[in-house]
C-alpha cells in the first residue's frame with residue numbers, strides 16, 4: 001500500500017501545477033459542500049495550500065517510520081483545535097481530500113485499488129488527528145501577553161511573553177502563534193527558551209520580505225499585545241538513550257529550538273557532547289552568539305562554532321563583529337552545510353538541522369554527500 005500511495009502522490013508532486021491543483025481542489029470541494037467551514041480559514045488561502053501539501057508530503061515521505069508519522073498527526077490534531085475543528089470537519093475533509101487527490105492525478109488510469117489505498121490512508125490520518133484532539137485534556141490555545149520586544153537587528157526581533165498559564169512544551173518544540181495585527185493567520189514559531197513554571201516564553205522572529213505575518217511581528221508588536229499560542233508541536237530532542245553525541249546545525253532564527261535544548265541541558269548534571277554550528281549570511285546574523293558562548297563557557301560538553309557566509313558585516317550594520325572569548329572556536333566561513341561536511345562524516349552522531357526550508361535542504365544534502373546517513377538527521381517539517 002505504501003508504494004502505491006507514494007507512486008500516485010509523486011505523480012502529483014512532480015507535476016508543475018500538481019500541488020496547487022490538489023489543495024485548490026481540496027478547499028473548493030470542502031467549501032462547496034460546507035460553506036459554513038470557510039470562516040475557520042484565513043481570508044487568503046494561497047499560503048495555507050502549500051502548508052497542507054507539505055504536511056501531506058511529510059506524512060507520505062515518512063510512512064515507513066510509524067512512530068514519527070503517528071506522533072506528527074497526533075500533534076497536528078491537537079493543534080487543529082485552535083481552529084475550532086471537530087468530528088464533523090474531519091469526516092467532511094476525508095471526502096474532499098480523496099476527491100482532490102483523484103482530481104489531481106494525471107499520470108495513468110485511476111484504479112479502484114488506488115481508491116481503496118487512499119481511502120484507508122486518509123481515514124487513518126484523520127482518525128489519528130481526531131482521536132488525539134478528543135483525548136487531549138490541555139487547552140486548545142493559551143493567551144499570552146508581550147512583556148518585551150527587542151529589535152535585535154533591523155529585520156529580527158526577540159519577543160518575550162508571559163502566558164496566562166504555563167505551556168508544557170518540550171525544549172526544541174514549536175507552537176502555532178496568532179498575533180492581534182493578523183487575526184486567523186497562524187504561523188509557527190520555535191520557543192527559544194525551555195518551558196518554565198512562570199509561563200515565560202521567548203520567540204526569535206525574522207521578518208520575511210513580502211510575508212503577511214512576520215513583518216507585523218517584527219515591526220508592529222507592542223508591549224501589552226495579546227498573542228494566542230496553540231499546542232506544542234515537533235519532535236526535535238536529544239535522545240539520551242542512544243549513546244550518541246550530538247551535532248546541531250542552526251541558521252538565523254533556526255537556532256531558537258537548539259538554544260532552548262542546550263539551555264535545558266545546562267540544567268542537568270550529565271549530558272552527551274554537543275557540537276553546535278551557528279550560521280548566518282553575515283556575522284551580524286549570528287545575533288545571539290554571545291549567549292551561546294556564555295553557556296558553553298560554563299558547560300564543557302558544549303562546543304559552539306560560528307559560521308558565516310561573508311566575513312564582513314554589510315555597510316549599514318555598524319556595530320563591531322563580536323570576538324569569541326579566549327579558547328573558543330573562531331568563526332568559519334561558508335554555508336553551514338558545506339562547512340560542517342568538510343569535517344567528514346558525522347555518522348557517529350545524532351543530528352539536528354534547523355533553519356529556513358532551503359537551508360535545511362542544502363545542509364541535509366551536504367551531510368549526506370559527506371557520508372552521514374540520512375536516518376541520523378532530524379529536522380522540523382518544511383511546512
Ligand SMILES: Cc1cc2nc3c(=O)[nH]c(=O)nc-3n(C[C@H](O)[C@H](O)[C@H](O)COP(=O)(O)OP(=O)(O)OC[C@H]3O[C@@H](n4cnc5c(N)ncnc54)[C@H](O)[C@@H]3O)c2cc1C
Pocket residue numbers: 047174187188189190191203204205206207208209210211212213214215234253254256355356357380381382383
Ligand atoms: C516548524 C517551523 C518553525 C518555525 N520557527 C520560526 C521561528 O522560530 N522564527 C521565525 O522567524 N520563523 C519561524 N518559522 C517560519 C514562520 O512560521 C513563517 O513561515 C515566517 O515567519 C513567514 O511568515 P509570513 O507570514 O511573514 O510569510 P508568508 O506570507 O507565509 O510567506 C511569504 C513568502 O515567504 C516565504 N517564506 C516563508 N517562510 C520563509 C522563511 N523562513 N525563509 C524564507 N522565505 C520564507 C514563503 O514561501 C512565501 O513565498 C518556522 C516555520 C516552521 C515550519
